[in-house]
Amino acid sequence: MVYGCNAGQEKKAxxxxxxxxxxxxxxxxxxxxxxxxxxxxxMRILRQPTDTAQRRQGLLVALGSAQRDPDVFLMxxxxxxxxxxxxxxxxxxxxALEPFFIETVRQADIVDGQLIALPFSLDVGIVYYRTDLLxxxxxxxxxxxxxxxxxxxxxIQPHTPGFYGFVWQGAQYEGLVVNFLDFAGSQGGFLxxxxxxxxDSPHNVAALAMMVDFIHTQAISPPNTYxxxxxxxxxxxYQGGDALFARNWPYAYPLHAAExxxxxxxxxxxxxxxxxxxxPAATLGGWHVGVSAFSDARAEAIQFALYxxxxxxxxxxxxxxxxxxxxxxxxxxxxxxxxYPHYELLAEILRSARSRPILxxxxxxxxxxxxxxxxxxxxxxxxxxxxxxxxxxxxxxxARTRRDPPGSRPR
Amino acid sequence: xxxDHRPASDFRQARQPARRPPLTRxxxxxxxxxxPLFGFIGLFILIPVLGTxxxxxxxxxxxxxxxxxxxxxxxxxxxxxxxxSAVRFSALFVLVxxxxxxxxxxxxxxxxxxxxxxxxxxxxxxxxxxxIPAAVAGRIFQLVYNFSYxxxxxxxxxxxxxxxxxNWLGSDLSAFIAVVVADAWQTTPFAAIILLAGLAAIPExxxxxxxxxxxxxxxxxxxxxLPLLKPVLIVTLLFRTIQALRIFDIIFVLTGGGxxxxxxxxxxxxxxxxxxxxxxxxxxxxxxxxxxxxxxxxAYVRVGRFQET
Numbered sequence: 184m185v186y187g188c189n190a191g192q193e194k195k196a197x198x199x200x201x202x203x204x205x206x207x208x209x210x211x212x213x214x215x216x217x218x219x220x221x222x223x224x225x226m227r228i229l230r231q232p233t234d235t236a237q238r239r240q241g242l243l244v245a246l247g248s249a250q251r252d253p254d255v256f257l258m259x260x261x262x263x264x265x266x267x268x269x270x271x272x273x274x275x276x277x278x279a280l281e282p283f284f285i286e287t288v289r290q291a292d293i294v295d296g297q298l299i300a301l302p303f304s305l306d307v308g309i310v311y312y313r314t315d316l317l318x319x320x321x322x323x324x325x326x327x328x329x330x331x332x333x334x335x336x337x338x339i340q341p342h343t344p345g346f347y348g349f350v351w352q353g354a355q356y357e358g359l360v361v362n363f364l365d366f367a368g369s370q371g372g373f374l375x376x377x378x379x380x381x382x383d384s385p386h387n388v389a390a391l392a393m394m395v396d397f398i399h400t401q402a403i404s405p406p407n408t409y410x411x412x413x414x415x416x417x418x419x420x421y422q423g424g425d426a427l428f429a430r431n432w433p434y435a436y437p438l439h440a441a442e443x444x445x446x447x448x449x450x451x452x453x454x455x456x457x458x459x460x461x462x463p464a465a466t467l468g469g470w471h472v473g474v475s476a477f478s479d480a481r482a483e484a485i486q487f488a489l490y491x492x493x494x495x496x497x498x499x500x501x502x503x504x505x506x507x508x509x510x511x512x513x514x515x516x517x518x519x520x521x522x523y524p525h526y527e528l529l530a531e532i533l534r535s536a537r538s539r540p541i542l543x544x545x546x547x548x549x550x551x552x553x554x555x556x557x558x559x560x561x562x563x564x565x566x567x568x569x570x571x572x573x574x575x576x577x578x579x580x581x582a583r584t585r586r587d588p589p590g591s592r593p594r
Numbered sequence: 595x596x597x598d599h600r601p602a603s604d605f606r607q608a609r610q611p612a613r614r615p616p617l618t619r620x621x622x623x624x625x626x627x628x629x630p631l632f633g634f635i636g637l638f639i640l641i642p643v644l645g646t647x648x649x650x651x652x653x654x655x656x657x658x659x660x661x662x663x664x665x666x667x668x669x670x671x672x673x674x675x676x677x678x679s680a681v682r683f684s685a686l687f688v689l690v691x692x693x694x695x696x697x698x699x700x701x702x703x704x705x706x707x708x709x710x711x712x713x714x715x716x717x718x719x720x721x722x723x724x725x726i727p728a729a730v731a732g733r734i735f736q737l738v739y740n741f742s743y744x745x746x747x748x749x750x751x752x753x754x755x756x757x758x759x760x761n762w763l764g765s766d767l768s769a770f771i772a773v774v775v776a777d778a779w780q781t782t783p784f785a786a787i788i789l790l791a792g793l794a795a796i797p798e799x800x801x802x803x804x805x806x807x808x809x810x811x812x813x814x815x816x817x818x819x820l821p822l823l824k825p826v827l828i829v830t831l832l833f834r835t836i837q838a839l840r841i842f843d844i845i846f847v848l849t850g851g852g853x854x855x856x857x858x859x860x861x862x863x864x865x866x867x868x869x870x871x872x873x874x875x876x877x878x879x880x881x882x883x884x885x886x887x888x889x890x891x892x893a894y895v896r897v898g899r900f901q902e903t
Contacts, residue, residue, distance in 0.1 A: 236869060239869075240869050243656060243871050247656045247871065265656070265657055265871065268657040269656060269657040270657075345742055354850065354852065355850050355851060355852035355853065355854070355855075356850060405741065405742075406741060406759075406761040406764060407740075407741035407742070407761050407763075407764070409764070409852070409853060410741070410761060410763040410764050410849075410852065410853060411740065411741060411763075420742075543657045544655075544870075544872075546869075546870040546871075547867075547870050547872060550866055550870065551676075554676060554851075554854055554855040554858075555854070557852050557853050557854045557855070558853065558854025558855065558856075559854070560853070560854075561764060561765065561766070561852075561853035561854050561856075563766065563853070563854050563856070572675070576674070576675065576676070579670070579673060579674070583653075583666075583670050583875075584655055584658070584872065586658060587658070587659070
């Protein structure tokens with residue numbers, strides 16, 4: 184960090200904390216330069232790791248100790264509750280929200296009536312499938328998907344031993360919770376009831392039972408689903424031609440379609456199926472941009488946050504990084520649709536996508552869930568027992584990490 | 595230069611003069627030479643340890659005001675099944691992996707202590723796993739145990755033991771064994787090299803005399819090697835026990851604590867809470883880990899009777 188008493192007329196540099204692969208960081212540097220050229224505000228990039236949990240930890244330490252830098256940063260949607268409760272985010276003021284997905288902004292970015300972040304990029308689970316292997320119509324329910332998967336597997340596995348009907352993220356990490364929510368559909372998932380988070384509903388037990396069943400009974404998902412399968416493992420498995428269906432994020436689309444990919448030109452995308460007597464509800468992921476409440480260049484940082492979510496920059500970043508943009512209007516943009524035809528479907532799913540609960544202790548809730556869901560997938564106990572244990576542990580943890588009554592805000 | 599075989603009590607008496615003589619100039623100078631070390635230990639070990647103990651008594655959650663809660667965090671730990679599962683894992687891991695590694699290490703050390711061609715090369719090679727960072731070792735074993743293309747399943751198939759690939763990290767027991775094997779691969783060389791140093795310090799003529807008295811190989815090992823190696827053996831056990839108690843990297847990379855938290859160690863539990871901004875609770879878990887290490891250290895020092903040095 185540079186401390187100095189340069190002549191007062193020099194503008195404060197805005198420090199932007201962002202992580203990602205080397206190629207991504209290069210794009211960020213370009214964007215920062217373009218912003219400086221346009222506004223005259225100097226920028227500095229504080230490079231973060233690629234790993235999401237490590238990025239959270241780095242920001243948590245800086246903000247928890249009220250550091251003046253970084254001024255502006257990207258946050259995974261799952262951290263917004265924590266950052267808001269810490270009082271770490273500066274209100275962004277009046278922003279026209281019409282061009283965004285209003286429902287998303289309402290769920291995630293508005294806290295106590297204040298806009299504290301803006302969706303920079305959105306993410307939502309979709310199902311990729313092999314157009315050349317799926318002989319029946321695109322399945323609308325999990326049961327139909329399982330049946331199609333089983334039929335294809337019986338046909339193909341004898342001569343391709345590693346072939347499985349359906350691959351998804353089941354390793355013990357945040358992705359397991361997201362997959363579970365995707366399976367549970369709109370009637371399941373986390374139910375926020377006053378001070379409590381309810382997880383042991385019959386809908387959730389049924390969803391978890393189905394996940395166990397997919398691995399162990401129907402065996403349409405590989406045995407290593409709950410030990411090894413994260414996003415990249417699922418993508419490689421599917422891209423290698425060894426699956427009929429794969430649940431993954433949109434980032435996999437350009438990779439599946441890349442030159443030399445065995446599934447190029449044979450891949451379709453469909454929304455998540457619905458559970459029995461229910462409707463699907465995709466779990467929202469993605470990154471939001473926020474400004475530190477401790478920033479020593481708040482006005483300039485807000486200006487940069489708005490720049491990042493402006494139409495031209497969002498379009499440029501979507502085309503360069505392949506991240507589905509936060510602005511709804513870009514999902515009908517011709518240039519974008521030409522490169523990513525699946526965005527039409529994404530826009531449809533995003534309109535009704537559901538955020539994980541925006542709570543300050545979401546990470547702790549999720550870790551309890553990860554552990555118990557994983558235990559059920561390993562068949563250490565039944566799905567009902569797993570969720571009953573998770574419920575008890577979450578209740579205890581919530582009591583310990585609750586805000587003090589006088590200053591508490593109902594959420 | 596010869597070893598003094600008077601009982602320890604003689605030394606204690608000899609060390610109790612009526613009055614302590616004034617410090618000599620050399621002793622004062624010696625103190626100054628040591629002071630950077632004391633400063634280092636104070637700054638980087640004592641302060642963090644005391645800070646962690648203090649923090650464990652607070653509700654220190656990143657989004658809440660800090661409040662003194664005394665033993666509340668420990669009470670919450672006590673009620674947390676993942677804490678007991680981590681304690682059980684850490685204890686079992688020490689009980690299984692430490693004796694295994696020290697026994698294997700002793701065997702390797704005995705072999706490497708004998709003269710043979712290229713002994714220097716073999717000694718150097720044996721150290722390679724220890725030189726590899728634990729996180730990398732975890733990644734290597736992830737590839738070994740990989741379900742689809744791992745070496746372990748390849749061997750099963752090659753040796754016609756099983757056509758069906760096994761999901762090595764898929765059950766509590768097999769994941770535990772997988773972690774123990776990976777850790778033993780990595781840390782046995784450490785035990786071997788320390789024990790080898792201990793063996794090298796045993797005077798060769800003792801064995802010569804024993805041979806004159808017609809002591810066999812087993813008798814020589816029991817009556818010469820083992821008693822003289824005991825202090826080094828105890829130190830090796832102590833080091834390995836403390837290292838095994840705080841095992842983190844291999845598990846973090848290899849199993850992520852799974853399945854269902856079955857291979858989560860206490861240090862990983864503490865880390866998870868730190869990373870979530872739940873500092874007081876993480877500190878409490880660290881204090882428990884610290885106490886377990888202290889108990890182990892005291893037990894070993896008692897058994898080793900180090901007061902004679």
